[in-house]
Amino acid sequence: GGLPHNHPERVFNKEKIAYSMSREYIRFLGKCSESLNGLELLQNTKLLKSLYALTETNRNRDDLCHQILKFINFGRVDNSGLNRYTAPILENAMKHGSKPIRYFATLQLRNCFKAEMGMWDEISDWCIERLIVQLSDQWRDVALCAYQILNECCMTNEQCLDSLIAKSPDIEKLSDYP
Numbered sequence: 001g002g003l004p005h006n007h008p009e010r011v012f013n014k015e016k017i018a019y020s021m022s023r024e025y026i027r028f029l030g031k032c033s034e035s036l037n038g039l040e041l042l043q044n045t046k047l048l049k050s051l052y053a054l055t056e057t058n059r060n061r062d063d064l065c066h067q068i069l070k071f072i073n074f075g076r077v078d079n080s081g082l083n084r085y086t087a088p089i090l091e092n093a094m095k096h097g098s099k100p101i102r103y104f105a106t107l108q109l110r111n112c113f114k115a116e117m118g119m120w121d122e123i124s125d126w127c128i129e130r131l132i133v134q135l136s137d138q139w140r141d142v143a144l145c146a147y148q149i150l151n152e153c154c155m156t157n158e159q160c161l162d163s164l165i166a167k168s169p170d171i172e173k174l175s176d177y178p
Contacts (some may be wrong), residue, residue, distance in 0.1 A: 017063055030071030039077060039085040048085055055093040055101075069093055075112045076123060087126065094100045094130060099139045106134050108140055110149045113160075127162055128153075132169045 017023050029062045033039030042048045051072065055065050074090045077083050093105035126150060134146035154161040 014061070014063060014135065017067065023067060026067045026104065027071050030073060033073040033083075033086055034077060036077055039083070043085060048089070052089050052092055055089055056096050062098055062101055065093060065097055066104060069101070069104055069108055074108055082167075083123075091130065094134060099142065102134075102137060102142045103145055106131070106137075106145045106149070108150070109146075110132075113149065113153050128160065128163050128167060132167060135169065 017026075025053075029042065029051070032042050039048075040172045042051075052069055054061070055068060068089065072086050072089060074083055074086050077085075090105055090108055093101050095102075097105060109131055112123060112127050128150070131146045131150050135143050135150075137146070150164060151162075154164055
C-alpha cells in the first residue's frame, strides 16, 4: 500500500510542509532556480516537471502551490531573458489554480516587472500578455489585481503602455475597473 517512492506527495504532504524540512526543500529549489546551472539541474532531474504538476493537480493543496510560487524564480536568470524553465509553472498556476492561487500567481507578475525596471524585453512583454489574460479571470479580485498591475506599470514605464496598446486588449474589460 501507500504511495510509490517517487510520488511528490511523499515529500510534499501537508504535515511535512508544515512541520519538517520539506518547506526548506522548496526554498532550496527556489535558490536553484536563480541560476542557469541550477535550472538545468532541476530540468535534468525532472523536478520542474513535478513542480508544474503540483501547481496543476493540487487544488486542495494551496499551501504547497503558494510555497512554490513564493520561492521559485520566475524572472531573469544570468541576463538570459525570459526564464523559460519556470514560466510554465507560473502560467499554469494562473490558469488552473484555485482563486487564491490565481491571485497570488498574478501578484508574482508584479515582482517580475519590478525586477525588470529599466530593461524592456521578452519578460516584460510576456508579463503584459499574461496580465491581459488575467483581466478575463472569472474571479473579480484576480482581474482587478491584473488591472492594477497593468495600470501601475503603464504609469511608470512608457514601453509598457506602448506594448499594451500594441496588444489591443478588449477595452470593454478595462472599463469595468475604477
